[in-house]
Amino acid sequence: MKLFTELEPVKFPFGLNFYDRILTIGSCFSDVLGNFLIRNKINCIANPFGNIYNPISLFRLLSDVLTRKELDPDNFYVHDEIWFHHDLHSDIRGFSKEEVKDKYYQIQNACGEFLLKSQLLVITFGTAWVYDLNGRTVANCHKRDGNDFEKRILGIEEMQKAFTSFHSELLKANPEIKIILTVSPVRHIKDGLSNNNLSKSSLIILAHAICSVQENLYYFPSYEIMIDELRDYRFYESDLIHPSKMAEQYIVKKFIEAIETKELNKFLKDMDSIQNRIKHQAFNPNSKAHQELLRKLLIFMESYMEKVDFSKEIGDIHKKLSLI
Numbered sequence: 001m002k003l004f005t006e007l008e009p010v011k012f013p014f015g016l017n018f019y020d021r022i023l024t025i026g027s028c029f030s031d032v033l034g035n036f037l038i039r040n041k042i043n044c045i046a047n048p049f050g051n052i053y054n055p056i057s058l059f060r061l062l063s064d065v066l067t068r069k070e071l072d073p074d075n076f077y078v079h080d081e082i083w084f085h086h087d088l089h090s091d092i093r094g095f096s097k098e099e100v101k102d103k104y105y106q107i108q109n110a111c112g113e114f115l116l117k118s119q120l121l122v123i124t125f126g127t128a129w130v131y132d133l134n135g136r137t138v139a140n141c142h143k144r145d146g147n148d149f150e151k152r153i154l155g156i157e158e159m160q161k162a163f164t165s166f167h168s169e170l171l172k173a174n175p176e177i178k179i180i181l182t183v184s185p186v187r188h189i190k191d192g193l194s195n196n197n198l199s200k201s202s203l204i205i206l207a208h209a210i211c212s213v214q215e216n217l218y219y220f221p222s223y224e225i226m227i228d229e230l231r232d233y234r235f236y237e238s239d240l241i242h243p244s245k246m247a248e249q250y251i252v253k254k255f256i257e258a259i260e261t262k263e264l265n266k267f268l269k270d271m272d273s274i275q276n277r278i279k280h281q282a283f284n285p286n287s288k289a290h291q292e293l294l295r296k297l298l299i300f301m302e303s304y305m306e307k308v309d310f311s312k313e314i315g316d317i318h319k320k321l322s323l324i
Contacts, residue, residue: 004229004230004231004232005228005229006229007221007224007225007228007229009254009257009258010220010221010254010257010258011257011258012180012218012258012259014178014259015259015260015261015264016119016120016259016260016261016264017261017263017264017267018041018042018263018264018267018268018307018308019043019307019308020042020043020118020119020120021043021044021114021117021118021119021120022034022037022042022043022044022045022118022119022120022121022122023044023045023048023111023114023115023118023120023121023122024037024044024045024046024047024121024122024124025047025048025049025052025058025061025062025121025122025123025124026047026051026052026053026058026122026123026124026125026126026184027051027052027053027124027125027126027127027184027186028051028124028126028184028186028242029124029182029184029185029186029222029251030046030047030051030122030123030124031046031047031051032248032251032252033046033122033124033252033255034046034047034122036252040267040268040271041271041304041308041309041310045110045111045114048107048110048111049061049088049089049092049107049111050088050089050090050091050092051089051126052089052126052139052140053125053126053127053139053184053188054125054126054127054128054129054130054137054139054154055125055128055154055159055162055163055203055206056130056137056154056158056159056162057087057130057137057138057139058123058125059159059162059163059165059166060087060162060166061087061139062115062123062166062170063165063166063169064108065108065111065112065115066112066115066166066169066170066173067169068108068109068112070101071085071087071088071100071101071104072085072087072136074134075087075133075136075138076097076100077142077144079142079143079144081095082094082095083095083096083097083099083100084100084140084142085100085104086133086138086139086140086141086142087138087139087140088100088104088139088140089139089140090140090142092104092107115170115173115174115177116173116174117174118174118177119176119177119178120177120178120179120180120259121170121177121178121179121180122179122180122182123179123180123181123182124182124183124184124222125181125182125183125184125203125206125207126183126184126186126188127184127188127191127196127199127203128153128154128159128198128199128200128202128203128206129151129152129153129154129188129191129195129199130151130152130153130154131149131150131151132149132150132151132152133148133149137154153195153198153199153202154202156202156205156206156209159202159206160206160209160210163206163210167179167214176216177216178216178217178218179216179217179218180217180218180219180220180259181207181210181211181217181218181219181220182207182219182220182221182222182223183200183203183204183207183221183222183223184222184223185222185223185225185226185227185243185247185251186241186242186243187200187241189241200223204223204224207219220255220258222251222255225250225251225254226243226247226251229250230243230247230250230251235247235250256268267304270300270304273300274297274300274301274313277293277297278297278313278316278317285320291321294317294320294321295321297317298314298317298318301313301314302314
């Protein structure tokens with residue numbers, strides 16, 4: 001007897017290797033996926049601009065990364081002597097406009113260079129509900145008075161147009177890159193459950209509409225896995241909104257299965273073995289057996305050093321060996 005309804009397994013018509021470059025950007029799933037890849041030594045930049053929830057702001061940021069466009073001077077905001085920008089997450093803040101600009105341009109340049117050489121871009125949509133300031137959609141209100149903004153839901157055509165503009169810039173810079181679109185499994189309860197469903201539905205329609213007319217674009221059903229496969233509240237945190245660690249791991253596992261190759265599969269198994277051996281606490285660190293384990297671990301990691309940076313881990317092991 002089946003214990004839950006399972007979505008059809010997703011398998012993309014391409015695979016990635018462990019040394020490929022991946023950029024994740026958008027809502028919280030981009031953090032969850034990106035951090036998993038980074039922990040496993042995959043060459044990934046995870047959500048460099050912080051959580052950005054709506055597609056218009058996401059596409060604008062990505063376009064600006066490619067064209068190295070400067071920040072809109074009209075969208076700076078100061079609160080308690082701290083400067084913010086309405087196109088950016090509150091993590092990118094400073095004691096002056098110049099400090100905010102410096103932080104942003106450093107991220108923009110690093111992200112731009114990385115994107116030009118990336119094999120995969122993962123974009124996670126969070127919500128289609130947006131706030132407009134002076135007729136322009138912003139990424140973050142920074143706790144500014146709500147009366148300064150107009151709240152509305154984005155239209156499908158509006159979002160498609162913004163994507164097309166960004167996508168054309170991306171293909172000029174990196175014509176071989178593949179894009180996976182997904183919708184965050186976190187429900188935006190502040191909009192109300194009905195409005196959240198309206199929003200998520202709009203984002204799913206957007207993603208499928210984009211993927212149906214563009215090559216090298218694919219959809220991964222993060223939201224559907226959470227809602228349909230993991231519908232039990234035991235898969236949620238205590239706030240009953242955010243997925244639990246177990247749910248996050250389940251969705252990431254499904255994602256990896258959709259893109260993995262034999263090489264990536266082997267590498268992730270090797271990484272699991274390496275991390276378990278690094279964590280191993282020997283009863284007698286001075287024993288010949290433990291010394292031999294450390295030396296074998298060094299050889300194991302050094303075999304990957306041409307394409308994977310294990311310098312920190314190798315340095316730590318050398319320190320342990322020098323103490324023996």
